[in-house]
Amino acid sequence: MQAWVVERPGPIGSGPLRRLDRPLPEPGPGEVRVRVSCCGVCRTDLHLAEGDLPPRRPSVTPGHEVVGTVEATGPGAARFAVGERVGVAWLGRTDGSCRYCRRGDENLCTGPAFTGWDTDGGYADACVVDERYAYRLPEGLPDEQAAPLLCAGIIGYRALRCAAVPPGGRLGIYGFGGSAHLAAQVALAQGMRVHVFTRGEHNRALAAELGADSVGGAADPAPEPLDGAILFAPAGDLVPVALRALDRGATLAVAGIWLSQIPALDYAAELFEERRLRSVTANTRQDGEEFLRLAGRLGVRATTVAYPMAEAPAALADLAAGRFGGAAVLHNDPVSASAPPTA
Numbered sequence: 532m533q534a535w536v537v538e539r540p541g542p543i544g545s546g547p548l549r550r551l552d553r554p555l556p557e558p559g560p561g562e563v564r565v566r567v568s569c570c571g572v573c574r575t576d577l578h579l580a581e582g583d584l585p586p587r588r589p590s591v592t593p594g595h596e597v598v599g600t601v602e603a604t605g606p607g608a609a610r611f612a613v614g615e616r617v618g619v620a621w622l623g624r625t626d627g628s629c630r631y632c633r634r635g636d637e638n639l640c641t642g643p644a645f646t647g648w649d650t651d652g653g654y655a656d657a658c659v660v661d662e663r664y665a666y667r668l669p670e671g672l673p674d675e676q677a678a679p680l681l682c683a684g685i686i687g688y689r690a691l692r693c694a695a696v697p698p699g700g701r702l703g704i705y706g707f708g709g710s711a712h713l714a715a716q717v718a719l720a721q722g723m724r725v726h727v728f729t730r731g732e733h734n735r736a737l738a739a740e741l742g743a744d745s746v747g748g749a750a751d752p753a754p755e756p757l758d759g760a761i762l763f764a765p766a767g768d769l770v771p772v773a774l775r776a777l778d779r780g781a782t783l784a785v786a787g788i789w790l791s792q793i794p795a796l797d798y799a800a801e802l803f804e805e806r807r808l809r810s811v812t813a814n815t816r817q818d819g820e821e822f823l824r825l826a827g828r829l830g831v832r833a834t835t836v837a838y839p840m841a842e843a844p845a846a847l848a849d850l851a852a853g854r855f856g857g858a859a860v861l862h863n864d865p866v867s868a869s870a871p872p873t874a
């Protein structure tokens with residue numbers, strides 16, 4: 532089969548990815564092999580390709596927003612039938628035995644395996660997954676629509692919960708890409724007032740189109756105090772900006788796996804009065820199940836841009852350059868792939 536691998540991490544323009552011929556992976560005990568229909572492109576893939584995230588395995592295949600069908604089952608795997616559609620997400624496995632797993636915080640597991648970082652992911656014709664960590668997907672949702680829900684959607688949903696905005700409250704969203712535009716739809720459907728702060732015309736247009744209450748520049752002051760905020764942009768210098776926009780007692784949740792340096796904080800203006808700063812680390816399977824159910828019910832729709840699988844490096848380069856709004860999705864089936872945006 533064909534699979535992209537991160538060969539030499541470095542700037543996306545330097546060609547860190549290479550496409551190789553690899554043997555089809557055999558599912559082990561409790562695993563299934565998924566024939567990849569499409570795979571979403573997540574900013575984490577870019578951080579991995581560029582070396583911001585240190586590779587955990589040489590020549591790993593990225594991709595953790597995988598939609599496909601089960602084509603082979605390993606010994607003892609019985610959760611899915613061959614031919615069934617499944618989703619494969621970032622959380623590939625946990626040890627189930629560390630103190631965090633035992634208390635229900637498997638997102639903090641000390642012995643996890645992440646898809647497309649520890650194990651080979653979906654920038655390929657097929658990949659293998661522990662069936663306990665695969666998801667059933669809402670029916671009637673096309674593969675391309677379902678892919679971005681699997682990381683961008685689930686992490687955005689966890690971040691939204693971490694921001695702890697009360698019903699009808701005021702949410703700030705800093706950065707508006709693949710994850711933010713899905714979280715915003717849930718927030719708006721739940722009656723929150725949503726203020727978006729972002730640079731990039733595509734992102735601003737998308738936020739307005741989805742019904743955000745206001746759309747401002749990345750570091751603009753908020754039009755009203757915020758009951759909670761999420762930082763999706765990987766920009767540490769926005770942390771004090773967002774903290775200053777919070778009302779007393781409110782929380783800023785940082786959604787990214789990577790963030791540039793946070794400048795020194797001003798305690799009085801940015802943290803005092805019980806403002807909270809917290810990170811969001813991976814997700815539990817419960818977050819995933821909950822979000823996918825909610826997404827099906829609320830009709831959450833991903834804005835997607837299709838690329839052929841062969842164009843994975845171009846999709847990552849376009850993501851790095853902010854050339855599209857929403858989420859890029861790689862397709863193995865050339866028929867269903869529409870044209871990528873022109874730069």
Ligand SMILES: [Zn+2]
Nearest residue numbers: 627629632640
């Ligand atoms: Zn654990």
Ligand SMILES: [Zn+2]
Nearest residue numbers: 573575682683
């Ligand atoms: Zn991701």
